[in-house]
Amino acid sequence: ASSIDIRLGTLQADSKIKINSGASSINIKVPLEFACEVNTSTVLSSKDLDGFDKVGNGTYVTPGFSDKTKNIVIDVEAAVSSLTVERY
Numbered sequence: 001a002s003s004i005d006i007r008l009g010t011l012q013a014d015s016k017i018k019i020n021s022g023a024s025s026i027n028i029k030v031p032l033e034f035a036c037e038v039n040t041s042t043v044l045s046s047k048d049l050d051g052f053d054k055v056g057n058g059t060y061v062t063p064g065f066s067d068k069t070k071n072i073v074i075d076v077e078a079a080v081s082s083l084t085v086e087r088y
Contacts, residue, residue, distance in 0.1 A: 007088075008072060010034070017074045024081045028074060029088050035068035037061045038085055041077045048084040062087070 001023040008015060010031050019026060030036045038049060040058040052060035065071070076083055 008034075010070075013070050015072045017072070019075070020077045021081055022079045024078060026076065026078065026081060026083045028083075028085045030072055030074075030085060032087050034070045034072050035062050035065040036072045036074065036085070036087075037065055038074045038076065040083065042081065042083070043079040045078050045081040045083060048082075051087055052085070 002021060002025075004019065004021065004024055004026045006017070006027070007029040008017075008031060010033065017028070036052070038052060038060045040047060040060070042058070049060050052062055055061050074085065
């Protein structure tokens with residue numbers, strides 16, 4: 001069990017984050033100027049992905065994801081967890 005808080009910065013043009021967890025609270029903050037893709041494989045977990053569009057089974061993207069040059073890809077495997085991705 002854990003509480004994970006991540007705030008991503010703007011120093012790199014592309015970032016890839018991978019999280020594996022169980023019984024966790026996961027909060028990730030992504031800069032507004034970056035496009036973001038979130039790939040989830042979760043069991044008994046909640047997701048709060050405001051501003052994201054569902055494009056496939058467990059895959060969510062921000063509008064214009066394929067058009068932007070600055071991208072963040074987040075892969076989350078979790079069980080009995082809470083996932084929140086916020087834009088700032």
